[in-house]
Amino acid sequence: MPELPEVETIARQLRARGIEGREIGSAQVNWERTVAPLTAATFSKQVCGVTITQISRVGKWILFSLSSGQTLMIHLRMAGRFSMEPGAHDRLILRLSDGLSLYYRDTRKFGRWRLVDDPEVILSKLGPDALTRKFTLSYFTETLRKRQRKIKPLILDQAIVAGLGNIYADEALWESKIHPERVSNTLNDAELKNLFKAIKHVLRVGVKNRGTSLGKGKTNYRDVEGETGGHRAEVKAYGRGGQPCKRCKTPLKKTVVAQRGTHFCPSCQLR
DNA sequence: GAAGACCTGCTA
DNA sequence: TAGCAGGTCTTC
Numbered sequence: 001m002p003e004l005p006e007v008e009t010i011a012r013q014l015r016a017r018g019i020e021g022r023e024i025g026s027a028q029v030n031w032e033r034t035v036a037p038l039t040a041a042t043f044s045k046q047v048c049g050v051t052i053t054q055i056s057r058v059g060k061w062i063l064f065s066l067s068s069g070q071t072l073m074i075h076l077r078m079a080g081r082f083s084m085e086p087g088a089h090d091r092l093i094l095r096l097s098d099g100l101s102l103y104y105r106d107t108r109k110f111g112r113w114r115l116v117d118d119p120e121v122i123l124s125k126l127g128p129d130a131l132t133r134k135f136t137l138s139y140f141t142e143t144l145r146k147r148q149r150k151i152k153p154l155i156l157d158q159a160i161v162a163g164l165g166n167i168y169a170d171e172a173l174w175e176s177k178i179h180p181e182r183v184s185n186t187l188n189d190a191e192l193k194n195l196f197k198a199i200k201h202v203l204r205v206g207v208k209n210r211g212t213s214l215g216k217g218k219t220n221y222r223d224v225e226g227e228t229g230g231h232r233a234e235v236k237a238y239g240r241g242g243q244p245c246k247r248c249k250t251p252l253k254k255t256v257v258a259q260r261g262t263h264f265c266p267s268c269q270l271r
Numbered sequence: 272g273a274a275g276a277c278c279t280g281c282t283a
Numbered sequence: 284t285a286g287c288a289g290g291t292c293t294t295c
Contacts, residue, residue, distance in 0.1 A: 078278085079290095
């Protein structure tokens with residue numbers, strides 16, 4: 001569930017909570033696959049006594065730089081979240097200096113904590129982060145022209161551009177009036193530019209609103225403080241099948257594209 | 272490409 | 284009870 005804006009919100013809040021500079025006294029791993037391929041014992045041993053020097057984000061990854069020289073790379077997948085308070089479904093707990101604890105909660109157990117010597121082993125497989133200057137219009141244009149693939153799965157592909165997930169992909173396509181099944185190399189210059197700008201726009205606004213929370217319950221997105229994201233009210237396409245388009249009033253359609261639920265306006269997003 | 276796997280919980 | 288969910292990985 002968390003995409004770039006949600007992950008960025010969480011990284012900012014972890015810094016605001018003073019996690020940087022704290023030493024890990026011990027790690028309690030309650031679901032061993034979270035730290036795979038390491039075992040819980042090896043993971044705990046390797047992070048014990050190590051200080052978290054810096055917290056950053058690339059795409060949907062959260063990076064904890066460690067004083068040991070290693071990097072703890074965390075991917076929240078569908079339902080991972082952090083809390084400063086204990087709760088149900090805590091899969092990993094870091095006991096930090098000064099009595100502070102950091103709780104990693106993950107109802108669906110999909111999230112992964114990777115302890116690596118060199119983060120590039122993972123990061124080099126990603127395309128540029130959508131909100132950095134590395135993600136340029138010329139890169140985007142050249143990359144999409146070379147491909148002959150439906151546009152929605154292309155912009156969801158983290159090796160092309162890192163950060164978009166199913167919500168913001170639908171939002172960016174709605175914003176730029178492009179049908180999700182358009183084939184990438186049929187897009188003209190104006191369309192490519194509009195889509196590029198829309199991707200940056202929807203993600204920036206998403207960050208400003210501290211992410212998007214939809215449904216209810218234990219798998220719904222919450223930030224570190226337990227708050228829902230404020231972007232829900234700004235969503236134009238995702239989850240709005242059957243409701244009127246906010247541009248032209250035509251009822252939006254919900255279909256499946258590349259095995260993902262997809263929401264679009266059949267009137268203003270032309271194929 | 273598509274389908275299944277990994278998981279649990281919510282909704283219809 | 285079946286179907287679906289904000290993500291990715293593996294295997295056809």
